Amino acid sequence: xxxxxxxxxxxxxxxxxxxxxxxxxxxxxxxxxxxxxxxxxxxxxxxxxxxxxxxxxxxxxxxxxxxxxxxxxxxxxxxxxxxxxxxxxxxxxxxxxxxxxxxxxxxxxxxxxxxxxxxxxxxxxxxxxxxxxxxxxxxxxxxxxxxxxxxxxxx
Numbered sequence: 001x002x003x004x005x006x007x008x009x010x011x012x013x014x015x016x017x018x019x020x021x022x023x024x025x026x027x028x029x030x031x032x033x034x035x036x037x038x039x040x041x042x043x044x045x046x047x048x049x050x051x052x053x054x055x056x057x058x059x060x061x062x063x064x065x066x067x068x069x070x071x072x073x074x075x076x077x078x079x080x081x082x083x084x085x086x087x088x089x090x091x092x093x094x095x096x097x098x099x100x101x102x103x104x105x106x107x108x109x110x111x112x113x114x115x116x117x118x119x120x121x122x123x124x125x126x127x128x129x130x131x132x133x134x135x136x137x138x139x140x141x142x143x144x145x146x147x148x149x150x151x152x153x154x155x
Contacts, residue, residue: 011041018092019043026069029053047078047090054079102136103146110134111143112150 014020020041021027027040031049040046050068053059054075065075081089110133111126121129123140130138 010039014041014043021046023069027067028069029064029067043092044087044090047082048087050075051079051082100146102134102138103130103142107134107136107138108146108150111147 011020021043024040024046027046029038029049032038032040032046038045038049046068050064050070053064053067054061061072061075065072068075070078078090083089107130111130114121114126114129123143126143127138127140130136130143
């Protein structure tokens with residue numbers, strides 16, 4: 001470990017890659033306590049060792065989940081992800097929406113047709129027309145980003 005006033009390069013790398021454990025203090029597995037090798041801050045290592053304790057060491061799921069600071073449903077979710085995707089399944093999932101919810105391809109086409117037909121439409125007019133046509137309230141910035149993505153796709 002590095003001195004308290006020096007930045008820790010491993011923690012910096014884990015944070016940059018999005019694989020730092022948000023709650024390393026919850027990991028109470030004996031192998032992680034006072035170890036130079038096992039690092040409770042390393043999300044992937046913690047998840048892998050948690051699975052190994054059950055699948056190889058044959059420890060009870062409830063005990064292992066408790067020692068690794070997770071719930072049993074979280075254990076089962078991690079186990080399923082690992083079975084489907086291997087080590088990549090242990091990486092933290094990207095949070096938030098996975099795609100457009102309001103500004104669908106149909107809405108983009110509608111907006112692009114409006115823009116092609118009328119040159120003087122400002123963003124607020126587009127927002128109002130989308131609300132009339134599709135019944136969804138969309139922020140003008142959302143439309144701007146969606147149009148930029150659409151133009152980028154066509155290139």
